[in-house]
Amino acid sequence: MTLPIFIAAAVAEIAGCFTFWAWWRLEKSVWWLLPGMASLALFAWLLSLAGADAAGRAYAAYGGIYICASLGWLWMAEGVRPDRFDLIGAVICLVGAGIILLAPRAA
Template identity: 75%
Template sequence: MTYPLFAAAALAEIAGCFAFWAWWRLEKSPLWLVPGIISLVAFAWLLALAPTDAAGRAYAAYGGIYVAASLLWLWSFEGVRPDRFDLAGAATCVLGASLILLAPRGT
């Protein structure tokens, strides 16, 4: 359940940040900020649903998923295909996120 939750949070965060990027850097209409703010609120809400005992641990594990999702965004929405170094870096990040999420903890 945690991986799909983090994937949804990543999509919401990236979409929200891209809306701000489009407004600021691509000179799109300020109306782009409305869905951007909604997406960022959805991101925060989704990340708060993470079933973990500490917020910092959720943020750390989420970071690895975010890196991979960002490269998917790069390819899907910006038309730039990730190279082998991007993919190796994303795999390393997801592995690290999995280690954080799945490590046995005696609490």
Template identity: 75%
Template sequence: MTALVYIGAALAEIAGCFAFWAWLRLGHSPLWLVPGLMSLALFAWLLTLVDSDAAGRAYAAYGGVYICASLGWLWAVEGLRPDRWDLGGAAICLLGASIILFAPRAA
């Protein structure tokens, strides 16, 4: 369940931020901000669903998933295929995120 929440949160955050990018950098209508803000609110709500004892830990672990999802967006939406350095860096980040979220901790 955690992985699905993180993937959904990453897509919502990227889509919301891209709406601002489209408005400010690509010259699209300010109406792009409406779905963008809704998407960012969805992102914030989804992160509250992560089963973690601390918000900061949930957010830190999410960072690795966000990096991987951003590279997927780069490829799927922007048409730029990630190179081996992108993929290697993303793998390291995802490993780090897994350690942060799933490491055994004393109660």
């Protein structure tokens, strides 16, 4: 159940952050910030649902999913196709996230 939570959290975080980007860098209306703040609150709530034994470990493992979702956003929302270095980096991050999240821990 952790992976779907991380994916939903990543979408909420990226969407929320993008509204600030759009307001500041793309000169969109200040009203863009309202759904952005709601999206960021949803992100925080979703991340708190992650099945990890410590918040810091959940945040670290989530980072790999966030990176992949950001590259998806780059391609889908901004029309910039990730290159091979983006994809290699994303795979490395996912492996790291998997190690952090799934490694056996001493009791």
